[in-house]
Amino acid sequence: MKNYTLKAFDHCELYVSNAKQAAHYYRTALGFLPIAYKGLETGSRDRVSYVMKQNKIRFVLTSPLEKNTEIGHHIDAHGDGVKDVSFTVDDAEAAWKETTRLGAESVSKPKMIEDERGEAVTATIKTFGETNHTFVQRNNYGGVFLPGYNVFEDDSIADPTGLVHIDHIVGNQADGEMQQVCDFYEKVFGWHRFWTVDDNDISTEFSSLRSIVMANENEKIKMPINEPADGLKKSQIQEFIDYYESAGVQHVAMSTKNIINTVIKLRQNGVDFLPTPQSYYDTLIDRIGEIDEDINTLSELGILVDKDDDGYMLQIFTKPIQDRPTLFYEIIQRKGSNSFGKGNFKALFESIEREQHQRGNL
Numbered sequence: 001m002k003n004y005t006l007k008a009f010d011h012c013e014l015y016v017s018n019a020k021q022a023a024h025y026y027r028t029a030l031g032f033l034p035i036a037y038k039g040l041e042t043g044s045r046d047r048v049s050y051v052m053k054q055n056k057i058r059f060v061l062t063s064p065l066e067k068n069t070e071i072g073h074h075i076d077a078h079g080d081g082v083k084d085v086s087f088t089v090d091d092a093e094a095a096w097k098e099t100t101r102l103g104a105e106s107v108s109k110p111k112m113i114e115d116e117r118g119e120a121v122t123a124t125i126k127t128f129g130e131t132n133h134t135f136v137q138r139n140n141y142g143g144v145f146l147p148g149y150n151v152f153e154d155d156s157i158a159d160p161t162g163l164v165h166i167d168h169i170v171g172n173q174a175d176g177e178m179q180q181v182c183d184f185y186e187k188v189f190g191w192h193r194f195w196t197v198d199d200n201d202i203s204t205e206f207s208s209l210r211s212i213v214m215a216n217e218n219e220k221i222k223m224p225i226n227e228p229a230d231g232l233k234k235s236q237i238q239e240f241i242d243y244y245e246s247a248g249v250q251h252v253a254m255s256t257k258n259i260i261n262t263v264i265k266l267r268q269n270g271v272d273f274l275p276t277p278q279s280y281y282d283t284l285i286d287r288i289g290e291i292d293e294d295i296n297t298l299s300e301l302g303i304l305v306d307k308d309d310d311g312y313m314l315q316i317f318t319k320p321i322q323d324r325p326t327l328f329y330e331i332i333q334r335k336g337s338n339s340f341g342k343g344n345f346k347a348l349f350e351s352i353e354r355e356q357h358q359r360g361n362l
């Protein structure tokens with residue numbers, strides 16, 4: 001019996017080269033509200049962080065304020081990307097003790113942080129590539145995010161896009177490393193294999209992948225772990241590894257209760273999505289059966305649909321959100337289905353491969 005509980009995703013921290021401009025994109029394009037800040041004005045001399053929130057989703061956007069920092073080196077190696085996938089826990093010290101005892105490498109020991117609004121405990125371990133997991137325990141904290149952050153003082157407002165919570169976060173691994181990363185989650189966290197897909201399920205003429213979805217006990221935290229599989233040409237997973245220079249977070253999937261309204265709004269805000277070929281919709285009803293949404297609307301917006309025994313789900317993927325073909329976002333609405341869109345992988349891959357071809361990387 002474990003002596004701590006992982007409750008849910010807490011937040012994702014991204015290391016980016018210009019946090020101020022990134023925060024502007026998250027606000028005006030994705031509809032997140034800046035709620036907290038730390039930087040020179042709050043006494044943080046080496047780094048600046050903006051905390052962006054929409055419903056239960058929080059991103060922390062961090063940039064260095066001086067040279068030769070761990071943040072700067074991370075950005076140099078990987079470009080902008082996810083540094084930390086953090087989990088809300090009931091006991092950060094117990095989580096750190098247990099996971100490090102079971103073989104996880106510590107990044108920082110449990111520490112109590114406090115300000116006038118209360119206290120919290122955080123501790124951090126390493127996972128794949130240069131990515132970390134931070135345990136966040138803030139049961140005695142009444143501020144907006146964590147001690148050390150001030151309420152964001154600005155009159156900026158956000159127009160929410162209907163994003164509700166993080167559905168899953170995907171880690172891309174180098175060829176042959178998927179199993180050992182899944183073993184890590186099994187051994188260190190006691191997670192289970194929720195769903196798998198192999199190269200017989202997902203392949204186009206050119207490329208394919210293998211994926212195992214790892215989930216915690218309450219299945220609120222789901223992390224698909226991917227690796228490239230051999231194809232005639234370069235797998236999109238390999239392209240990620242080449243440009244990220246290591247394993248790392250490939251995409252964060254965010255849920256919505258109305259994907260049509262969310263995607264209309266995101267498109268109006270200038271978010272770019274992977275295009276879906278018209279031919280995908282010609283056979284959609286045969287494959288999925290009747291659904292609540294109008295197929296023409298889905299087709300105009302490029303939204304994909306897949307089903308399993310429990311229901312169906314709708315999803316769409318953004319193009320990479322930085323110049324390197326690395327991190328992107330998924331928007332997902334689940335209507336009964338808890339799976340990961342196996343039926344869409346082929347259409348999705350073909351769309352990604354057209355983009356890869358344009359980049360000269362196929």
Ligand code: FE2
Nearest residue numbers: 168170253330
């Ligand atoms: Fe996904």
